[in-house]
Amino acid sequence: MTTATPKYRELGLTDSEYELIVEKLGREPNDVELAMFSLLWSEHCAYKHSRKLLGKLPTEGERVVMGPGENAGAVDVGNGYAVAFKVESHNHPSAVEPFQGAATGVGGILRDVFAIGARPIAILDSLRFGELDSVRSRHLLDGAVRGIGHYGNSIGVATVGGEVYFEEPYEHNCLVNAMCIGVAKTEDMVRAAAAGVGNAVVLMGATTGRDGIGGASVLASAELGEGDEAKRPTVQVGDPFEESKVLECCLELLEKGLLVSLQDLGAAGLTSSAGEMASAGGVGIDIDVARVPLREADMEPFEIMVSESQERMLAVVEPAQVDAVRAICEKWQTGSAEIGVVTDSGQVRILRGEEVVGEMPVEALVDGCPLYDLEPAEPAGWIYGNRATLATGIDAEDELLALLAAPSIASKRWVFEQYDSIVGSRTVRRPESADAAVLALPESDNAIAVSIDGNGRRVACDPYAGTVEAVLECAQNLACVGAEPLGLTNCLNFGNPEKPTTAWQLDQAVTALADACIALGVPVVGGNVSLYNEGPDGPIYPTPVVAMVGELPDPHEVGGSAFAGDGDTIALLGPFSPTLAGSELAKQRGELEMGLPQPDVGAVVTACAIVREAVRAGNVSSAHDISDGGLACALAESAIGGGRGCRVDLQPLRERGCSPEEALFGEGSGGFLLSGNRAALESLGAIPIGEVGGTKIEIAAGDRSLIVGLADAESAWRSLAARAESVT
Template sequence: MTLDTVKHAEQTPEAGQPWADLGLKPDEYERIREILGRRPTGAELAMYSVMWSEHCSYKSSKVHLKQFGEKAPENDAMLVGIGENAGVVDVGQGYAVTFKVESHNHPSYIEPYQGAATGVGGIVRDILAMGARPVAVVDPLRFGAADHPDTKRVLPGVVAGIGGYGNCLGLPNIGGEVVFDPCYQGNPLVNAGCIGVMKHEDIHLAKASGTGNKVILYGARTGGDGIGGVSVLASETFESTGPAKRPAVQVGDPFQEKLLIECTLEIFREKLVAGIQDLGGAGLSCATSELASAGSGGMRVDLDTVPLRDSSLSPEEILMSESQERMCAVVEPDKVDRFMEICEKWDVIATVIGEVTEGERLEIFWHGEQIVDVPPRTVAHEGPVYHRPYERPSWQDALQADDANKLARPADATELKEQILKLVASPNQASKAWITDQYDRFVQGNTILAQPEDAGMVRVDEESNLGVAMATDGNGRYAKLDPYAGAQLALAESYRNVAASGAKPLAISNCLNFGSPEDPDVMWQFAEATRGLADGCLQLGTPVTGGNVSLYNQTGETAIHPTPVVAVLGVIDDVTRRTPIAFKEEGQLLYLLGETREEFGGSAWSQVVHDHLGGLPPKVDLERERLLAEILISASRDGMIDAAHDLSDGGLVQAVVESCLRGNTGARLVVPDGLDAFTFLLSESAGRAVVSVPRSEELRFTDMCGARGLPVTRIGVVDGTAVEVQGEFTLSLDELRAAHAETIPGLFA
């Protein structure tokens, strides 16, 4: 077989090429020919196909994502924004924190363990590539119906993969969510986030500058696993016939990654790199083109120097492989020897595969023959831009008119009690301890808060007790009812969770999970959610630092609920002042902050009791959210509250039950005037939290709320061994614990 060199491509302009099999559209293939002035070589075609995929190029979403820049609020904390491997914010005392959330949805459906494990590995390398030490991970997860046979295949594998990889790296898993809904049956969502810490001067960027600088590939050998990987898998829908693409799923080795992390951090300490990029989606195609595109020159790569696990790999396969635990660094010639010494010390394979050139081309050679000659920006940053048609779905009005507020409510206190017990035991509201206990939450010794707290929190500095908190949220049921409001509710809940822990929200990352962009209904959902999130971030002053878009999350014609997952990062000056969710001290007073209205659209109650989705989601008031956050942060800092829990899925009663079980204490509640017990306990109105206040702080706390104009209502007291709603019912902690704790183990253990 003749090697498809650049010269050969020029001489055979009409040769047939498998562009459609690689996911390219006819006009995309023609554009590649136009850019190059000839047909592409096989290697060039491979590079363009993976880099122009939906997952890598954001070709259907970038016209909407630009709002995050156009509407970005002024924020002095932002150090690195959208466009790099991850965003970076200033958290004070000379420290910077980098964080990001990404998706590994499609690979995790096909091969749950490796799909989830390599999702963790990939996001950790993104954080590492910014110059930071990774310090914690989070994992927002969505699965199909909890009792569906395929959920029993997918969930245990995903959880084992996350735990297996993260635990071996020695990274605490401090947060995330687990949500079940039939809409995710063929498309589970496995989103993974990571937080990293560094000093300001240690920030590194992905660029290749300095003519003559060497390009070094280091880490694991390149293999046949993950060829096409997420770049191809995540750029098309699944057929309903099920998994059939296992070779495209990457295989992870956390012990190799741990060596890579420590090796890279030592290289950073000695200031040996001029630019660095991890190898994730699209592998070497991405790393070489992005480094060259962001730099000041060109790049020459000798592909046959790449260390391989499989000597039979073709150049196209080497360029497309998404084998894990690999990094690419740009190093000045006089620093190469020291770079190699450090890699050898950590038993990390390192090879010079090329160098930065004076020109403006990315040139790749294979056994002396040129197989790639492209302008790197056209591969990495100037891919297709689609203005996909979108319109409000024809069914949206009917869905919103099907008002959940009109569903049959419990006839009496006995039925209310039964429904609450059913709610507490439902898969979405039940304890996830069977899952989170498989993760090491306290390794490294700096975890301050972890699941099931409202936000995860880690200490950044052991002397000053500076810390950061992160929460992730996203209610697909709300977003299905109203994507604009649903995205803002996800932002508001995550913001509220961070504030409830005592930390000040600073910035966000996001993972936008949607169906096929070729469906105008889905694109309308995406456009509305993106607009809502951009508007919400502008109002709250929390810039988007980066994130991920995952499209084609549908099986056949069935798309998932639109699921914008929002991760909010916050900073706390002193982690010893953090606020947990547990009610602990008997006699402390319980106060409800915020206003409760009849809002049941998309609620847990409507789902669990009536299997219903319809109406409008709770109203969003971002100014109220900001005020609530200020109160929660001030009260935490000044010792006015001992516990706080945000109100969201399941309403007040779910929050109270969780706080009581966490602290192993009961609570006596009184229904406030003007509210019925059902609305008081189960409404999902936003902008609310429940707090426990020492009696000595009651006057100071209520005066602060009153002075700032935040509604505050005394609703009970921490007391006894049951949750009692006076005049309605009593549920013992033993009864609640059994209902809350036994569901998930019963399904999956």
């Protein structure tokens, strides 16, 4: 005899959560209500394991126009304009079906941005896969890149940057985080709160089908494991053409002032958008599922309420404007249906015609989920594997070439050439030409720079220091193009928070994020949390992906990372004391272990300001942040980018106590590699280490000195394409 699992458990609710729902309703929920509760009380929607921690983050700032809680955050960029941005994960859908998973990740983040009335102008992506020698990783990489390109290219929003790392712990559970940036007239921006009792609720865009049912609870809020193929029907299917029409339609509606509020339908579909709009507005809402345009005629009310069909938006409209709204939807050849009404009942009521099929207090549904305290415990040691792929004691030349060819360091041209990076005529710095993407803003007569970063391996070594480093790297990247940070968003990708080690990683990372943002004076304007990222072999590396947006007063004074002139002096700036801990070289040698040096945040902030001002004043020829693979790789990247060699001596780092190996390949925050006029560099406090020129990369570093031809370095660095397309 077997005992059937209660339905609520299959939907991801615990026994005590179910009891609480019964208590709040005063009765057992019916199927419609249970389905809706299970979604809004899922980790994905309720943030029940992270919300308490996130309260630590600084969210206020002079330039903040919209902060956390809205569809996207936004900062003021002057002249009455704001820049909106958000990053969100679509990890589990991408692990199950990479093309559609990644495509709809882009579609979803675009909707978040135009939901507040901003025109999307750029996309960035942060991707993590298993090692590139795995067939599965290459399949996921290829599918995700095609999916991002398919959606972003088709809808005409430039994909201007991003990052890709390949590490064993992402083998089963890849990460696909998509970021969108939009620009809006501040006075035209709209919040997602329903208002005005008696106002109509209008569903716009695509029809509703059975795709993506249970995505937020079944897929996003549980660990991946065997039999995930069976979850493919929970992955949505994207249609960028539909979204392009919905986007233009919504922006026209907002510009004409025809909407009271607007919300996208993402995870948990109508359930979350209707519930959250009602909650934010302190009102009730009635939805008649019989009025929802369907793809399949026989859908049940619960299926209609939880469907995650893409390219749909929900608007609140004054009754007198409904016809005008529907006419503009018709112009853009997209659907519209009046499916409900704003009420003063404080209830979300679901009707099928005259019949009430569900009725729940908004407060219980949206804000009633219990929040949990984490039970963190620091692990005794390194919990991830170590795999040596590089022998110790080989020539430094071979080490440099191995690092340049490492998929996480190698040029990502194969990836970014599959994306339209220029549509919109704003892209001042295309991928690989600078440390941050730079976009012109003719609206406010200035420019913004964007960087996205998060080295999971280093966070695994030390969640606190690694997360601080991620924030500092973004700040350094912005400084290298001459931008000053305005705001930050993030996506926290972690394993199962109910496990003490993951809880500890999450707690440390959020604390670090808060501390670093406070030190930099950068507000956190939004964020996203993706937990339960685990495969059969354990959790992913803890991966807080940090995205920072900065401002440049003049789009014509922008830094680049490539060496620009033979004879230019090469100099180091910043509190850079690299070690091999957590480095790419330590990974390749199979020597990863816990612990990183703690970055000197104050000193890095000071160095960022010096570099930023120097770039703006045109006092440097190139500026590049020293990151993965250390100074030797940074030198090679600037040399390859400029098509010029270099000759340097790392004695100044030796004097800081670095071994030759640490000076060459050690990693850590705070290092800037600059080139330009010697006197100008010295006046910044930079320390000259050599000169641009020739056809070789020559680095003197004691007994590890090396000379590598520029062509050899470039062919190693450009080796990603052949390996990514390998079919064996």
